[in-house]
Amino acid sequence: MNAFFAIVKKELRAITRERTILIAITIQLFIASFSSALLIGLLSFYDPEALAANTRPNLRIGIIGNTNSPLNLYLRNARMRVTAFDSAAEAEAAFHNRALDLILYVPDDDPRSAVEMKMFLPRSEMLSSFIMIFLREPLKRYENFLRRERGVTVNYTDLGGSPATTFEFLYSVIVPMLMFFPAFVAGSMVIDSLSEELETHTFETLWSAPLSLTMIFGAKIFAALVVAVIQIALWLALLRLNRIDIQNLGWVFVLATLTAAINIVLSAFTATSLRDRERSQFLYSLFIVIMASASYVVDFAPMQLITRLATGDYYSGGWDVAKYALVLAVLMPVLFRAARRLITV
Template identity: 30%
Template sequence: MDNRVTIARREIAGLRAEKTILLALGIQLFIAAFSSFLVVGLVSMYDPGALEGAQVETAVTGEAVAELEAAAADVEGVRARPYADSDAAAAAFADGRVDAVLVGTRRDGRIHVDATVPDSNVETTVIVVQLRSVLRTLEAAERDRRSDALSRPPLAVPDGGTSAPYYGFTYTVLVPVLVFVPAFISGSLTIDSITEEIDRGTLELLRVTPATLVEIVDGKALAAIGLVPAQVALWLGLLRLNGTPVAGVGRLLVLATAVAGIVVGIAAALAFLLPDRRAAQICYAMAMLALFGGASLLPRNPVNATARLAVDGADAGVTLTVGLVAGAAVAVVAVTRTIVVRAGP
């Protein structure tokens, strides 16, 4: 065990020269440390509906001005300005006095609305989201008005959920990224470490020492796997400091370590089967895609299991998934050690 620990310490000390790995760690550190700041911008891409409430000045004109004004009044952040005709509204839009234009016309007893928004503007997404809310409100009002003429009342539409999109994004996207990315980086690090030793011939020098080939690989894998729970614990701690509590930290660390064992084991095996660094990295990327796809066969997808653990919503399926992943990690490590032994000189 002393030989493995010595090699593991050597590997960790050598990380200072790996600029790519240090950059990846820095990016993860930035995401975790400033998560509450980044999530606001990221949620706008994950769920544009989260932008509802932004201030939008809208010109309304046409035959349905009253209806458009009433709909806009019910949407927070939208201010409707009536104009005599579409030309005046277009001129106000061109001058920048309004952010968008809504022209309502009546055709065959229905209201048709033409919307004009900025083209390729950073505010376009915000404006479109707000106008969508206005049009939905108008549609609901028209349906309520027409329902009086129906022979029977329509079915009531259930109220939408009130959960914040920031909550869903944080626990279904941000937390899984911070839990699993360190494992994938460790796998890539393992391939680089082993193939570099083979290319430079230093692996033969290491074999002159009392450490066996299996102990050398064990030491490298120990360093790569050991970094994962340390990183995950740090990232989750930074999330907590940013006001994002994460439950089930213990089982999350077990899951992250088990995934790291699988990934690092596969990476080490590929490094010995394909000593060429580029070929090994390509096969590693393909193996990770296959692994990600195969994970859907588990009782709970690891990403889903991570989200459930983080919100303290774990069930029997999540517990079973963690157990299966841990068992798979032990099996992969055992197979990898067998491959290393057969590699011989």
């Protein structure tokens, strides 16, 4: 057993000495922050409700034509400043004096025909996009008012709720990504470590020492798993620090660890059968890409299970996680036997 831990220690020391693990952690942090901080911020740009909840711009709107339509009320409720103008020329002058952000021409409402409004926006792609995003809600309310007047009822108009884009992105992209990235890194570590020894023929030397093949493999797998587990724990702590609530914390941790273990075992198998780092790494990254895409289609995939566990889904729990333990329990002995055959040949 001492020899086992000697190899584990040697592996871990190699990682910390070369500081490659620091690069790996930086990459994960970088990807996570990039996608979370920026994409979330960005998606809320395109998410009018989230935007309206976070920022309340006081758009200044000039109204010409019918200055007493219910639209004024809807605009004011959305915290916009509405000013009525008697003539188009006055409104245009105010717009050019930068006293207005946009002008709306509202015709008289005749329930016998559709209302054809006109909107005058500043000629700037960015500015007009923003204005449109903010105006959408009050305009929709006015549209529904006009529909009611014409005998058309629209249901579900007053549902509350919170804008969900951020929530969905966080739990279905960021959390699974952080939980599985350590597994990805650990797999590629095992491939490097094994194929380097196989290619430079140091593996034989190691094997001639009083160590069984199972033990060498076990130690290498264990070392990679230790690194993965530390990272998983680190990410969970980081999420906690950012006040992101993870339900079923224990199961999430166990599931992430199990996926890491399965991934490491499969990588070790790839490395021993191909005995070539380049081809192993390529096959491995291909495998990861395919698995990642497949997890969006297949329901039982660990990615969705993590999401369900982390959001506290009623129907997901320990039993779903146990399936992965079963997979690992089957894979381990298969790998050891296959590896023995592959290497002794």
